Amino acid sequence: MAHDHNHDHDHSHDDVELIETGTTPAATVAPGKAGPWQTWRTYMPVTISLVLLLAGIALDYYAVNWFKDPVRLILYIVAYLPVGWPVLRRAWSGIVNRDIFSEFFLMGVATLGAFAIREYPEGVAVMLFYTIGELFQDAAVLRARRSIKALLDVRPDAVTVIRAGKPQTVQAATVAVGEVVQIKPGEKVGLDGTMRSDKGTFDTAALTGESVPRTIRAGEAVLAGMINRQSLVEMDVTTPYQDSKLSRILKLVQQATGRKAQTQEFIARFAKIYTPAICGLALLITLLPYFLVPDYQFRDWLYRGLVFLVIGCPCALVISIPLGYFGGIGAGSRRGILFKGSVFLDLMTQVKTVVMDKTGTLTKGVFEVQEVKPVGIDANELARLTAALESKSTHPVASAIIAYTQHSDPTKSYESASVEDVEEIPGHGLKGRVDGKDMLAGNAKLLQKFNVAFDEALTKIPYTVVMTAINGEFAGYFTVADTVKPDAAEAVDQLKKDGIRTVMLSGDKSAVVEAVARKLNLDEWHGDLLPEDKVSHVERLKADLSSNPKAKLAFVGDGVNDAPVVALADVGLAMGGLGSDATIETADVIIQNDEPTKIATAVAIGRATRRIVWQNITMSLVVKAIVLVLGAGGLATMWEAVFADVGVALLAILNAVRVQNIKI
Numbered sequence: 001m002a003h004d005h006n007h008d009h010d011h012s013h014d015d016v017e018l019i020e021t022g023t024t025p026a027a028t029v030a031p032g033k034a035g036p037w038q039t040w041r042t043y044m045p046v047t048i049s050l051v052l053l054l055a056g057i058a059l060d061y062y063a064v065n066w067f068k069d070p071v072r073l074i075l076y077i078v079a080y081l082p083v084g085w086p087v088l089r090r091a092w093s094g095i096v097n098r099d100i101f102s103e104f105f106l107m108g109v110a111t112l113g114a115f116a117i118r119e120y121p122e123g124v125a126v127m128l129f130y131t132i133g134e135l136f137q138d139a140a141v142l143r144a145r146r147s148i149k150a151l152l153d154v155r156p157d158a159v160t161v162i163r164a165g166k167p168q169t170v171q172a173a174t175v176a177v178g179e180v181v182q183i184k185p186g187e188k189v190g191l192d193g194t195m196r197s198d199k200g201t202f203d204t205a206a207l208t209g210e211s212v213p214r215t216i217r218a219g220e221a222v223l224a225g226m227i228n229r230q231s232l233v234e235m236d237v238t239t240p241y242q243d244s245k246l247s248r249i250l251k252l253v254q255q256a257t258g259r260k261a262q263t264q265e266f267i268a269r270f271a272k273i274y275t276p277a278i279c280g281l282a283l284l285i286t287l288l289p290y291f292l293v294p295d296y297q298f299r300d301w302l303y304r305g306l307v308f309l310v311i312g313c314p315c316a317l318v319i320s321i322p323l324g325y326f327g328g329i330g331a332g333s334r335r336g337i338l339f340k341g342s343v344f345l346d347l348m349t350q351v352k353t354v355v356m357d358k359t360g361t362l363t364k365g366v367f368e369v370q371e372v373k374p375v376g377i378d379a380n381e382l383a384r385l386t387a388a389l390e391s392k393s394t395h396p397v398a399s400a401i402i403a404y405t406q407h408s409d410p411t412k413s414y415e416s417a418s419v420e421d422v423e424e425i426p427g428h429g430l431k432g433r434v435d436g437k438d439m440l441a442g443n444a445k446l447l448q449k450f451n452v453a454f455d456e457a458l459t460k461i462p463y464t465v466v467m468t469a470i471n472g473e474f475a476g477y478f479t480v481a482d483t484v485k486p487d488a489a490e491a492v493d494q495l496k497k498d499g500i501r502t503v504m505l506s507g508d509k510s511a512v513v514e515a516v517a518r519k520l521n522l523d524e525w526h527g528d529l530l531p532e533d534k535v536s537h538v539e540r541l542k543a544d545l546s547s548n549p550k551a552k553l554a555f556v557g558d559g560v561n562d563a564p565v566v567a568l569a570d571v572g573l574a575m576g577g578l579g580s581d582a583t584i585e586t587a588d589v590i591i592q593n594d595e596p597t598k599i600a601t602a603v604a605i606g607r608a609t610r611r612i613v614w615q616n617i618t619m620s621l622v623v624k625a626i627v628l629v630l631g632a633g634g635l636a637t638m639w640e641a642v643f644a645d646v647g648v649a650l651l652a653i654l655n656a657v658r659v660q661n662i663k664i
Contacts, residue, residue, distance in 0.1 A: 045082035046135065049128045052079030057121055069118075076120035084111060084127040101275035103313050109279075110309040114638060117299050117306075122638030126310055129646035136653050137319050159190040162234070173241040181235055183228045192244040193235035195220050200233035202226040262346060263613055267321050271314050278312030285632055300634070307631040310641035316620040320652030321613055327659035328609030334660075336592040337602050344588045347571045348606030350552040353541055354495055354599060355565075357557035358506035358516060359396065361575050362491075362596060363482040367400035370463060374476035382476050383408060386468050388417035388434045389441050393424065397464060400480050425449070427507055427530035429466070440469040443509065445528075447474070462515040464508055484516060491596030492520045498603055503541060505534045505565075534565045542568075556591075556599060573599060608662045616652040623648050 056075050059067040091104035107126060114123030159172045162180040172190040175181065180196060183189055189202075199217045204226050213229055216222055222235050224244040241247065286305035290296045325342030332339050339345055359365050374382040387405035390398035391414065405414055422432035428449060429442015440446055444459050444467065452469040459465075463479040492502050504525040506513045513527030526537060538555060545551040555562065555569035566572030566586045574587030575594050591598045627644035630636035636644075 042135070045086075046128065046131050049079050049083045049124060049131075052076075053121060053124045053128060056124070060121070072120065073115075076115075076124055079124045080111070080115075080120075080127060083131040084108075084124075087127060087130065101272075101279060103275070103315050103318060106275065106278065106309050106313045110306045110313075113302060113306040113309075117303055119303065119638060122642075125642050126638065126645070129642050130315065133315065133319065133646045133649045133653070136650055137323060156188045156190045160184070175237055175241065177237055177240060179237050181237055183222075183233050183235065185228055185230055185232065187228050189222055189224050189226045189228065189235075191224055191237050191241055192239040192246075193222050193237045195222055195233065196235050197231075197233040200231065201229040203229050262343070263321060263325075263610075263617075267317050267617070271318060274314060275312075278309065281632075282306070282308045282312070303638075304631060304634050307636055307638055307641045308628060310638060311624060311627045311631050311636070311644045313645045314620075315645055316624075316649040316652045317617065319649055320616040320620070320656045323653060324609055324613040324616060324656040324659055327612075327656050328605055331609075331660050331662060332589075332602065332605050335598065335601055335605075336595075337598050337605070338590040338592065339602075340588050340590075342609075344571055345606045345609045347552050348554070348589070348603050349610050350550050351500060351554045351571060351603060352545055352548070352551040353501045353503060353553045355503045355505055355538060355541060355553060355555045355569070356596075357555075357562055358504055358508055358513060359482060360558045360594075361556050362488045362504065362516065362520060363484050365396050365482060367396050367464065367480045367482050369400050369404035370479040370481050372404075372476065372478050375474055377470070377475050379476075380409060382468065383478075384414045384417065385434050385437065385439060385470065386441050386466070386478070387414040388419050389422065389430050389432050389439050391415070392419060392422040392432065393430060396482075397466060397480050398430075401466065401478055404478075437470050438472065441466055443467065459509060460511055462511045464512055484519060485594070485596055487595055487597045489520050491599055492522060494597060494600035495603075496521075496523075498600060500603070503537075505529055505537050507531075507534075531562070531564060534562065535568060538565050538568050542570075554599075556596075573602070605659075605662065609659050612655055612659050616655055619655075620648050620652060 052075060056072070056079060059072075059075075087104050088108050091102065091108040094100060094102045094105060107130060111123040111126050114120070114126070157172055158169050159175060160167045160182040161170050161175055162182060167182050175191060181191060181193060183200075195216050195218050197218065199215055200222075201213045201215050202222065204214055204223075214226075221238075224246040282305040285308055286298075286301050289301050290298075322342075325345055328345045329339050329342065332345075356362055372379050372383060383401070383405045387402045390401045402414075406412055417435050418433075420433045422430060424430060425442070425446060428446040429440065431440050431446075431450075433439065440450055440452065443465070444454070447454055447467050447469055450469070450472070452472060452474055454467060454474045458467065458477060461479060463481050466478045466480060468475045468477065495502050501524070502522045504513065504517055504520075504522050506525075506527050507529050508527055510527035513525050517525035526533075529537070538553065542553050545553060552570035554571040554573055555565050556573040556575060557566060558575055566574070571589060572587045573589045573591060575591055575596075589602055591602070623644055627636050627640055631641060
């Protein structure tokens with residue numbers, strides 16, 4: 001085992017503001033929490049316009065004698081304004097900001113033109129159906145945000161803090177680092193901290209999706225969002241409210257839509273060329289026939305030009321594609337997979353090689369000492385001295401040796417040993433002085449580095465072996481074993497079915513790595529690696545994929561020791577997103593509940609999202625192309641134009657919503 005103690009912690013904290021969701025009033029209301037006034041304000045414009053439009057159409061048919069301009073015009077203007085005014089305002093704001101050719105500009109020109117040629121109902125209908133499409137979009141966005149909203153609800157606003165010896169309830173945001181917070185049974189933890197009481201039992205389901213109760217002892221971390229299951233406990237606050245790990249994850253998920261996929265960027269660039277082109281063609285359809293058609297009627301050709309404008313509006317593309325990706329991010333959140341942007345949904349579909357760390361990724365990372373073999377020293381004394389040295393490390397193997405020593409020596413005598421000059425040697429182990437003795441504890445490479453003789457047969461043991469040396473002499477060894485996660489074999493099997501190559505790189509010794517790799521049926525594995533060796537292997541594997549520019553490499557690890565490799569990979573996945581700040585910062589995709597099968601789930605969500613996005617692009621462009629030709633030839637009216645624009649947008653929105661319900 002590369003007894004790699006290289007656990008650095010990134011405690012940099014940036015200001016976290018939870019971003020308000022949505023773009024329209026409808027989108028800012030949490031599901032089920034909209035007040036009556038808010039709901040009415042959202043649906044009132046559409047209701048008024050629809051009622052007045054239907055009244056106008058009925059009067060057009062049944063009261064032709066008296067229902068003429070200006071009464072007719074006034075009625076349709078009143079029907080138009082509730083839905084048309086917001087669009088015209090956004091079109092004007094675009095013109096002022098030099099973003100002239102927007103969907104709002106197209107619709108503004110088309111509908112005002114319809115009014116100019118007295119086609120009032122069509123003018124109102126375009127704006128009305130566009131607004132209905134927007135409401136559908138808002139409802140779909142809200143649905144996609146529900147899992148994120150549920151996470152928001154996990155974090156309570158009020159906490160009980162002990163001030164001047166008395167408990168008082170205050171806003172969590174006002175609690176300072178170092179204050180003592182009291183958590184009652186059944187109460188959610190509001191801030192990150194360390195356990196002050198002896199121990200407590202917590203439900204971590206809200207954070208990891210696993211409802212297995214977890215015992216946290218004095219001095220161990222307690223995270224916001226956990227639920228206290230049993231007795232009243234106290235904890236010391238270590239992090240401000242806005243910097244808790246949960247807040248930071250929420251911020252990352254809410255900003256996820258900012259990291260745009262290539263398809264989205266392509267559509268944005270496409271719209272910048274497409275929209276002016278549609279405007280130019282509409283102008284040509286209106287004016288060019290003057291020179292070509294003998295009985296040219298300006299009103300008829302203007303109508304065709306306006307129909308062409310409405311059909312050409314890129315609403316379906318502009319709305320449904322970001323919504324498809326957003327649905328994919330929402331579908332991932334519900335399954336405990338946090339994508340930091342839609343670009344990573346796309347990249348997951350191109351992954352051809354998955355490189356995995358062993359400890360904590362494919363194995364539980366919970367080590368237990370199997371046996372102790374002392375040489376020329378009492379076993380308890382060897383354990384005491386080694387535990388004293390290992391107490392200066394955060395590595396899981398160190399924790400196993402300490403736990404073993406605590407069990408065999410309940411008085412914890414190792415804690416009173418004097419430990420000095422401790423040095424961590426990455427990929428090797430620890431060196432230091434314990435009770436005046438020079439000690440080494442680590443792997444075979446550590447003992448070789450300091451020229452300590454030992455039996456070479458020890459390197460063949462298929463367990464992690466921690467060797468110790470005292471004053472330059474070999475003093476014995478500990479065998480430590482880690483267990484494979486229950487779903488690790490299924491995870492490898494799923495990836496292989498997806499045509500993905502599986503590779504394991506580990507700092508553990510080769511015999512252990514080979515035993516795990518053969519059990520899981522991996523394609524390739526390497527052990528005894530230092531962090532820099534992992535980097536060179538990943539570079540080699542990336543070079544193997546270079547013949548196919550679209551083939552990507554993903555690395556799955558804990559994101560702390562493996563930060564250089566996570567950065568080097570095309571997609572970095574972190575196991576146990578709540579484990580450390582560095583994990584949250586470096587990884588592109590965070591798997592919250594530590595299950596390796598979620599790697600294949602992330603690939604499946606990416607593929608389903610891409611499939612639906614391309615269905616929407618194809619459907620939008622094909623329907624538009626057909627109706628544009630019909631419109632230019634005078635065979636399509638404004639009503640067909642409305643279907644081609646808003647109808648396709650609605651279909652695309654409903655299709656995008658499907659991403660959230662995909663069965664994986």
